Amino acid sequence: MNIVAITQYATLVERLRMAYEGAGHRVTHLPDPLSALATEAWNEAELMLVDGSGDPLDGFRFCSLMRGESRALFHNLPIYIILKDPPALADMDLLREVDGDGFVAANSTIHQ
Numbered sequence: 481m482n483i484v485a486i487t488q489y490a491t492l493v494e495r496l497r498m499a500y501e502g503a504g505h506r507v508t509h510l511p512d513p514l515s516a517l518a519t520e521a522w523n524e525a526e527l528m529l530v531d532g533s534g535d536p537l538d539g540f541r542f543c544s545l546m547r548g549e550s551r552a553l554f555h556n557l558p559i560y561i562i563l564k565d566p567p568a569l570a571d572m573d574l575l576r577e578v579d580g581d582g583f584v585a586a587n588s589t590i591h592q
Contacts, residue, residue, distance in 0.1 A: 481500070481505045481506075481526045481527060482505070482506050482524045482525050482526045483505060483506065483527045484521055484529070485507060485508070485509050486510045486511075486512065486513055486515075486528065486530040486531065487530065487531045487562050488511065488531060488534075489562060490509075491587075492562065492584075492586055492587075493507065512534060513530060513531075513534060513537040513538075514536075516530075517545075525557060526557070527557070528546075529559075529584055530543065530559065530560075530561060531561075531562045532561045532562060532563045532583075533564075539562065540561065540577075540578050542559075543559045543561065543579070543580045544578040544579075546559060547559075547578060558581045559580050559581055560580070560581055560582050561575060561582075561584070562583075562584050562585075563583050563584070563585060564585075564586045564587075566585070
């Protein structure tokens with residue numbers, strides 16, 4: 481599985497690598513959504529994690545852009561939003577609005 485993590489949380493990326501790369505999966509780290517759009521790494525993604533906050537493009541807007549793409553890949557690609565704190569009701573509403581798949585806590589352990 482190819483996991484693309486678009487995040488500023490380097491410790492989360494390291495935990496993902498420890499959990500998944502030993503099992504043959506690949507974790508690609510990109511620092512922000514604009515960098516992700518400028519590369520082709522996301523074309524091979526099977527799962528995306530993207531920071532919920534960011535300027536000028538946050539994870540919710542990024543997810544909306546991916547879902548609006550004409551390629552079917554992005555309509556079915558699981559996209560999870562990374563949040564520092566547990567999701568608020570407004571976050572849940574935004575996730576449904578952009579057709580995201582769920583949330584990941586930035587401080588998640590490997591087991592979570």
